[in-house]
Amino acid sequence: MDIEIGNALITLLATTEIKAMLDTFVVGSNTYYAIVQGKAIPVQFQDMNRILQVYRTSMLTAHDINAPLYTVNCRQATEVNADTLAKLVYNEINRAYNTYSGDSVYTQCTIGESIYESENHWNTPVEVRIFSKR
Amino acid sequence: MPRQTDQANYQFPDGFKLEISTNSGSAWTDIGIIEDGANATLNWDVFRVDAGNYRKLINYARNISMALAPSPVMNWDATVIAKLFPGVLQVDTASTPSAGKDVSYKGTGNHVELDACQLRMTHFTDTALNTIDWQYTLYNATIDAGATFNWGGTMSDSLDSITVSYTGEPDEDDGGALFNLFKATT
Numbered sequence: 001m002d003i004e005i006g007n008a009l010i011t012l013l014a015t016t017e018i019k020a021m022l023d024t025f026v027v028g029s030n031t032y033y034a035i036v037q038g039k040a041i042p043v044q045f046q047d048m049n050r051i052l053q054v055y056r057t058s059m060l061t062a063h064d065i066n067a068p069l070y071t072v073n074c075r076q077a078t079e080v081n082a083d084t085l086a087k088l089v090y091n092e093i094n095r096a097y098n099t100y101s102g103d104s105v106y107t108q109c110t111i112g113e114s115i116y117e118s119e120n121h122w123n124t125p126v127e128v129r130i131f132s133k134r
Numbered sequence: 135m136p137r138q139t140d141q142a143n144y145q146f147p148d149g150f151k152l153e154i155s156t157n158s159g160s161a162w163t164d165i166g167i168i169e170d171g172a173n174a175t176l177n178w179d180v181f182r183v184d185a186g187n188y189r190k191l192i193n194y195a196r197n198i199s200m201a202l203a204p205s206p207v208m209n210w211d212a213t214v215i216a217k218l219f220p221g222v223l224q225v226d227t228a229s230t231p232s233a234g235k236d237v238s239y240k241g242t243g244n245h246v247e248l249d250a251c252q253l254r255m256t257h258f259t260d261t262a263l264n265t266i267d268w269q270y271t272l273y274n275a276t277i278d279a280g281a282t283f284n285w286g287g288t289m290s291d292s293l294d295s296i297t298v299s300y301t302g303e304p305d306e307d308d309g310g311a312l313f314n315l316f317k318a319t320t
Contacts, residue, residue: 064137065144095148097259104320106146131146 006070008100009054012093021085023048049121051075072126079114079122086111086124106131150255156220159252163217166209175201200302200313202272206295212237218298221249248276269316275302
């Protein structure tokens with residue numbers, strides 16, 4: 001059981017289309033996209049409103065097979081853009097077979113309703129169930 | 135404690151493409167979307183033969199059959215519906231109440247010959263539907279009695295559907311072929 005199977009989502013969702021909808025910040029000569037893993041938004045991202053945030057929302061059990069749920073928060077300045085980003089995530093990994101660290105990973109998605117968080121801050125969460133051998 | 139075994143060739147539930155052939159596998163008709171998955175049940179009768187001094191009691195299985203019960207079909211294409219009922223239903227061009235097709239009973243009386251068919255379930259792992267990781271084929275099958283047409287009302291949670299099931303028996307003209315399950319090497 002890999003408690004960090006959510007790393008697979010970070011890898012799978014770092015596509016050109018998705019990154020084009022995200023804010024960036026520069027450290028030295030490196031540009032970083034606002035893709036966050038974890039429930040707390042880091043300080044560097046807190047002034048941004050175009051963020052992709054991934055974290056686990058279900059338990060991992062003693063069963064031989066775990067199919068944990070992750071939430072991918074699609075944060076944008078407008079409701080329409082938040083939905084658009086959620087759709088990109090959905091199209092990328094819904095009912096998709098991929099490989100992560102040599103193991104087959106299968107993901108299913110559900111798009112939730114968009115949430116108004118504050119002015120110019122909308123979030124459309126995508127719930128992702130991850131099936132893997134890990 | 136560690137996992138007791140690492141033998142885990144999992145098969146993820148992801149649906150499949152369900153097809154039917156009424157010409158021994160030469161051509162296949164895509165049945166279309168079904169509600170969920172399918173169950174296949176292998177059946178036989180056991181009888182024992184006293185072999186006398188030759189050997190001990192011999193256990194035999196006879197009347198071997200395999201029943202395939204897909205979950206309800208949600209594709210109401212008229213041609214497909216007729217294909218689902220080999221020998222029982224037919225499809226014709228219709229002009230009333232409007233342009234379309236008529237699906238009707240094929241027989242002329244209270245009995246009709248059931249046509250043999252094959253059914254195939256295929257699972258693909260790529261969006262281009264080129265890579266197959268498993269495929270199940272049932273040979274020499276006929277449709278079971280009790281097929282239903284299900285029409286929902288406004289309170290229904292699901293789509294209208296057609297429930298069918300089939301039973302295959304060993305094909306004596308094909309070396310006793312009953313079913314085949316293909317699994318790709320992983």
